Amino acid sequence: MNCLWCDRQIIPEINWENIFMLAKPKSLCGECEGKLEYLQGSRCKKCSRLSEEAVCLDCKWWNEHAERDSIAFNYSIFNYNSFMQDMIAKWKYRGDYVLGTAFKLDLFQVFSKRFAFLKNEALLVPIPLSEERLRERGFNQAKMLAEFLPLPCEELLTRIHGEKQSKKTRTARISTNNPFKLTKTVNKSVILVDDIYTTGTTLRHAGSLLKAHGCPEVYAFTLIRG
Amino acid sequence: MDIKNTSHDSPPLEIYARQFSGKLLLRTEILLDENTFQQLLSLHLFTPVQSIKRKKFTYQCQRCGNQKRSLFATLPRTSGKKILHYCRNCIEMGRVIDSEPLYYWTGKPVKWLEHEAPCTWDGQLTAAQQRAADHIVNAVNNHQQELLIWAVCGAGKTEMLFPGMATALSAGKRICIATPRADVVRELMPRLQKAFQHVPVQGLYGGSKDRAGTAQIIIATTHQLLRYREAFDLLIIDEIDAFPFHADASLPFAANRAKAPQHTTIYLTATPRQEQRRQMVGNKLPHIFVPIRFHGHPLPVPTMKMSFSLKKELQKSEVPLALMKWLKNRKHQTRQLLIFVPTIQLADNMRDQLFVRFRKEGLIKSTNELAAVHAQDPDRTEKVQAFRKKDILIMITTTILERGVTFPSVDVVILDAGHEVFDEAALVQIAGRAGRSPDDPTGEVVFFHDGRTDAMVEAVDSIRLMNKRGGFH
Numbered sequence: 001m002n003c004l005w006c007d008r009q010i011i012p013e014i015n016w017e018n019i020f021m022l023a024k025p026k027s028l029c030g031e032c033e034g035k036l037e038y039l040q041g042s043r044c045k046k047c048s049r050l051s052e053e054a055v056c057l058d059c060k061w062w063n064e065h066a067e068r069d070s071i072a073f074n075y076s077i078f079n080y081n082s083f084m085q086d087m088i089a090k091w092k093y094r095g096d097y098v099l100g101t102a103f104k105l106d107l108f109q110v111f112s113k114r115f116a117f118l119k120n121e122a123l124l125v126p127i128p129l130s131e132e133r134l135r136e137r138g139f140n141q142a143k144m145l146a147e148f149l150p151l152p153c154e155e156l157l158t159r160i161h162g163e164k165q166s167k168k169t170r171t172a173r174i175s176t177n178n179p180f181k182l183t184k185t186v187n188k189s190v191i192l193v194d195d196i197y198t199t200g201t202t203l204r205h206a207g208s209l210l211k212a213h214g215c216p217e218v219y220a221f222t223l224i225r226g
Numbered sequence: 227m228d229i230k231n232t233s234h235d236s237p238p239l240e241i242y243a244r245q246f247s248g249k250l251l252l253r254t255e256i257l258l259d260e261n262t263f264q265q266l267l268s269l270h271l272f273t274p275v276q277s278i279k280r281k282k283f284t285y286q287c288q289r290c291g292n293q294k295r296s297l298f299a300t301l302p303r304t305s306g307k308k309i310l311h312y313c314r315n316c317i318e319m320g321r322v323i324d325s326e327p328l329y330y331w332t333g334k335p336v337k338w339l340e341h342e343a344p345c346t347w348d349g350q351l352t353a354a355q356q357r358a359a360d361h362i363v364n365a366v367n368n369h370q371q372e373l374l375i376w377a378v379c380g381a382g383k384t385e386m387l388f389p390g391m392a393t394a395l396s397a398g399k400r401i402c403i404a405t406p407r408a409d410v411v412r413e414l415m416p417r418l419q420k421a422f423q424h425v426p427v428q429g430l431y432g433g434s435k436d437r438a439g440t441a442q443i444i445i446a447t448t449h450q451l452l453r454y455r456e457a458f459d460l461l462i463i464d465e466i467d468a469f470p471f472h473a474d475a476s477l478p479f480a481a482n483r484a485k486a487p488q489h490t491t492i493y494l495t496a497t498p499r500q501e502q503r504r505q506m507v508g509n510k511l512p513h514i515f516v517p518i519r520f521h522g523h524p525l526p527v528p529t530m531k532m533s534f535s536l537k538k539e540l541q542k543s544e545v546p547l548a549l550m551k552w553l554k555n556r557k558h559q560t561r562q563l564l565i566f567v568p569t570i571q572l573a574d575n576m577r578d579q580l581f582v583r584f585r586k587e588g589l590i591k592s593t594n595e596l597a598a599v600h601a602q603d604p605d606r607t608e609k610v611q612a613f614r615k616k617d618i619l620i621m622i623t624t625t626i627l628e629r630g631v632t633f634p635s636v637d638v639v640i641l642d643a644g645h646e647v648f649d650e651a652a653l654v655q656i657a658g659r660a661g662r663s664p665d666d667p668t669g670e671v672v673f674f675h676d677g678r679t680d681a682m683v684e685a686v687d688s689i690r691l692m693n694k695r696g697g698f699h
């Protein structure tokens with residue numbers, strides 16, 4: 001196996017710590033893997049931002065505007081450091097699909113731990129791309145991530161095209177500019193999956209749409225906290 | 227719109243020819259609306275070629291030549307469609323997918339201007355430069371396929387090219403100078419435009435403002451050659467021994483394809499590698515050696531300074547004792563100083579330590595006078611500029627400043643010269659940073675090490691030999 005980032009051959013290192021779990025296949029070499037930065041230390045329990053406070057300032061604001069706060073919490077794994085930015089650029093914007101598999105193991109492990117409380121009674125929903133983007137790129141990175149996870153995944157959301165959206169806004173009650181449309185209602189909890197959480201606005205739009213149509217609870221699981 | 231009988235609202239075919247001939251492009255790189263494009267295609271003015279060819283046990287990307295299994299991957303299948311393969315090797319230049327062909331122009335080729343006396347440079351070549359320049363002119367006139375110029379660091383190789391380029395331009399030929407680094411493209415652009423004031427010159431590198439690549443003289447990073455096919459009558463490849471040209475097989479592949487069927491290729495190097503030396507010795511590659519710097523002084527010969535405590539000090543990012551001792555006795559205290567270190571990490575770590583120490587010793591007055599630079603540094607262009615303007619006096623650097631950049635008056639040291647990143651070529655290049663100005667043609671070069679390596683010994687031997695061949699004893 002060659003490192004997905006630098007293409008150097010990965011020589012498995014055997015020592016007393018890993019000798020009993022040899023089978024773990026690596027997709028990044030040690031050096032590249034070391035450049036990924038896990039979010040560590042105390043973080044906001046609502047949005048995963050590194051913060052000394054249990055709930056960060058932004059999230060406190062959302063709490064006070066509860067009618068617009070549709071996400072129970074977001075959990076992210078990595079920091080958006082410069083190496084991660086390079087990786088995302090190549091994966092997403094250049095369209096190097098296979099690079100996404102470098103995140104598979106971390107995604108699976110963290111998810112299994114953080115969302116165990118749902119006891120498999122939930123549905124994964126990836127944040128969609130516009131049709132045009134999808135055609136260009138050839139894949140939806142959020143869907144790719146969701147498919148690494150041990151729960152059923154359904155593409156319940158689509159993006160409203162710019163033109164139709166303006167027509168829709170007059171009738172839509174939920175938000176003045178919700179970019180999403182629901183293709184099917186759901187009565188189970190939903191975990192939204194996306195590659196990066198920046199302001200949380202996108203995820204909240206998706207969340208409020210789901211909740212308005214009977215979804216009991218919405219969570220978010222993202223690879224990176226931007 | 228009818229393209230054949232050019233009407234007022236469609237650009238004449240010559241404009242398309244100028245835009246597209248000599249290129250090998252993805253559809254997304256051809257900025258034409260679908261209608262126009264389809265029409266040109268049906269007139270066979272564009273010809274599609276399969277972008278990824280299936281080989282016996284692997285694939286080959288027709289843009290970059292990549293055949294490595296690990297550098298191909300597939301996209302998720304959309305219902306009812308074939309599995310799509312793409313090339314990961316050249317993906318930074320736009321993704322090549324096997325379902326989408328590459329296109330090249332098969333309309334009338336561009337007739338490039340035949341310039342009368344195009345060279346507006348009024349400098350004077352030294353005898354050694356002139357000798358090399360004459361060889362290049364001959365090579366161009368006789369359609370000689372290859373010529374290697376081995377010119378020591380500071381020989382003034384750019385100026386040597388001018389007569390040959392002028393010869394090519396007056397015969398209506400197209401020229402490309404390909405160099406490994408974007409810094410060098412930026413540095414060469416104004417010099418060449420000044421030397422050929424009436425000929426269009428364009429500089430191409432990742433993120434360059436100019437993207438058309440349609441001028442008669444192109445200066446480009448070697449990677450940009452991936453977008454050309456049968457384009458250049460005179461192709462000049464700078465620093466063939468340098469990374470990445472030397473290490474990345476797709477670059478020689480692209481360079482080879484970018485040549486016009488009848489072409490001359492000039493290779494430039496200050497530190498030829500084994501394979502090139504072998505070809506020279508075997509007379510398989512016509513070559514000429516330029517052993518003298520343009521200012522007529524010999525190359526500075528490095529001194530080696532052994533220090534047992536060096537590795538330990540560097541591990542702790544401490545300022546090496548041996549370095550401080552040398553600094554205090556340095557002959558020209560006013561010269562700027564380049565400190566080469568083997569790794570990015572060390573460059574960053576040494577910065578603070580050196581600052582504290584140098585400040586105490588009065589070598590610098592403010593933080594700004596000392597800086598560290600490496601390949602991943604977003605401010606590297608600005609820092610190099612500041613060093614050139616002498617705002618920065620001492621620069622800690624990785625091998626990134628090993629070649630291509632010229633500072634008039636510096637001393638050069640290497641910390642841990644025995645490290646594997648410093649091969650013979652790197653050491654010779656680094657030593658070649660010193661003594662570049664006619665006003666200060668000497669300079670100290672010191673290799674600090676804790677055990678001499680073959681590379682160090684060979685570098686010093688080869689510098690001595692070059693000086694000897696230059697007539698210095």
Ligand SMILES: [Zn+2]
Nearest residue numbers: 003006029032
């Ligand atoms: Zn790697």
Ligand SMILES: [Zn+2]
Nearest residue numbers: 044047056059
């Ligand atoms: Zn928060």
Ligand SMILES: [Zn+2]
Nearest residue numbers: 287290313316
């Ligand atoms: Zn390729």
